Amino acid sequence: MRDLSNLHTFRLPSQCRDFVEVTSADNLMTLEPQEPWYLLGEGSNTAFIEDFHGTVIHNALKGVQVDELPEYTRVTVAGGENWHELVSQLRSMDINGLENLALIPGSVGAAPVQNIGAYGVEVSQFIELVTAWDVEKRHWAYFTPSDCEFGYRDSVFKQTPGRWFITEVSFLMPKKWHPVTHYAPLNELPEPVTAQAIFDKVIETRRQKLPDPTVTPNAGSFFKNPVVSIEHLKVLESKLPGVVSYPVSDSSVKLAAGWLIDNLGLKSLSVGNVGVNPKQALVLVNKGQAQGAELLALAQEIQDRVYDVTGVELEPEVRLVGAQGLINL
Ligand code: NAP
Numbered sequence: 440m441r442d443l444s445n446l447h448t449f450r451l452p453s454q455c456r457d458f459v460e461v462t463s464a465d466n467l468m469t470l471e472p473q474e475p476w477y478l479l480g481e482g483s484n485t486a487f488i489e490d491f492h493g494t495v496i497h498n499a500l501k502g503v504q505v506d507e508l509p510e511y512t513r514v515t516v517a518g519g520e521n522w523h524e525l526v527s528q529l530r531s532m533d534i535n536g537l538e539n540l541a542l543i544p545g546s547v548g549a550a551p552v553q554n555i556g557a558y559g560v561e562v563s564q565f566i567e568l569v570t571a572w573d574v575e576k577r578h579w580a581y582f583t584p585s586d587c588e589f590g591y592r593d594s595v596f597k598q599t600p601g602r603w604f605i606t607e608v609s610f611l612m613p614k615k616w617h618p619v620t621h622y623a624p625l626n627e628l629p630e631p632v633t634a635q636a637i638f639d640k641v642i643e644t645r646r647q648k649l650p651d652p653t654v655t656p657n658a659g660s661f662f663k664n665p666v667v668s669i670e671h672l673k674v675l676e677s678k679l680p681g682v683v684s685y686p687v688s689d690s691s692v693k694l695a696a697g698w699l700i701d702n703l704g705l706k707s708l709s710v711g712n713v714g715v716n717p718k719q720a721l722v723l724v725n726k727g728q729a730q731g732a733e734l735l736a737l738a739q740e741i742q743d744r745v746y747d748v749t750g751v752e753l754e755p756e757v758r759l760v761g762a763q764g765l766i767n768l
Pocket of ligand 1: 543553554555556557558559592621622623648659660664685686693694695696697719721
């Protein structure tokens with residue numbers, strides 16, 4: 440048995456039956472785990488709700504290589520590197536493009552899984568190749584961006600959880616840089632906007648709104664921002680004046696789930712030692728000694744109350760792991 444409480448940022452009491460630390464690609468090629476297994480990076484988007492009766496396979500692969508090409512810088516990074524440290528390192532080397540994605544928690548290997556994005560930039564824009572070990576069929580695979588089937592916070596890796604252990608991601612960073620500043624608060628930065636100014640503003644904003652998981656355990660945004668039809672939005676606007684939405688296509692919009700939770704008066708909600716973060720209602724926090732069952736109960740309560748008023752079904756963004764693997768709310 441291995442304690443998992445320090446291996447996921449929500450820090451719920453939990454253990455796993457077996458634990459494999461992957462520090463070299465050779466570790467993977469000899470791996471034949473019994474089901475169930477769970478692939479873990481930094482545990483910032485995972486909540487172990489109870490003891491997991493399986494094998495946790497932890498990505499501890501390290502290494503960053505930088506190669507200059509005529510129009511790009513190629514950055515090849517091992518999956519177990521920390522995402523924000525990579526963004527900071529590139530910033531200090533004046534390699535620009537990822538500054539909008541500063542301070543997103545998690546590992547580099549997890550970045551393509553969710554196609555992480557923030558403030559108008561998605562990681563898929565810079566990915567050249569993802570290298571992964573197929574844990575089920577035991578072979579190497581190489582994914583171009585189209586093979587990755589990237590969508591909004593989505594990819595082929597997310598669609599087949601547990602199959603692909605991402606060992607390496609290579610990024611092509613264009614030497615010609617264009618700032619992306621159309622999201623608030625970056626649209627208020629003084630001209631000419633620099634990559635350093637974006638990096639600093641994103642960090643300042645995230646620190647103001649999001650609790651530091653090393654102080655207040657949490658797993659970032661707990662629910663996805665839901666996409667609804669324009670007709671559904673019209674109904675919502677009559678019930679909830681000022682509802683925040685952004686266009687996705689001619690017929691659909693994305694709703695700010697945090698706004699819904701906040702404006703339905705659920706900010707003060709808590710179950711036992713799990714509560715809603717007062718500064719950004721999309722984040723649920725462990726107020727100390729929380730149990731997995733309390734997190735599930737609070738998440739279900741929020742889901743039910745949002746659905747009752749809006750007809751919108753919030754889906755968790757965080758992966759919830761029970762005794763036999765992934766569970767739904
Ligand atoms: P926020 O800034 O309050 O935004 C809430 C929602 O509104 C998001 O869905 C965001 O779009 C959307 N939005 C805001 N301004 C927009 C614009 N000008 N045009 C189109 N859509 C707009 O969100 P937050 O929770 O404080 O997070 C800050 C940023 O970090 C957001 O971009 C958020 O998506 C991102 N984030 C990413 C992850 C992840 O990758 N796993 C986790 C947490 C937060 P987007 O969804 O397109 O950003």
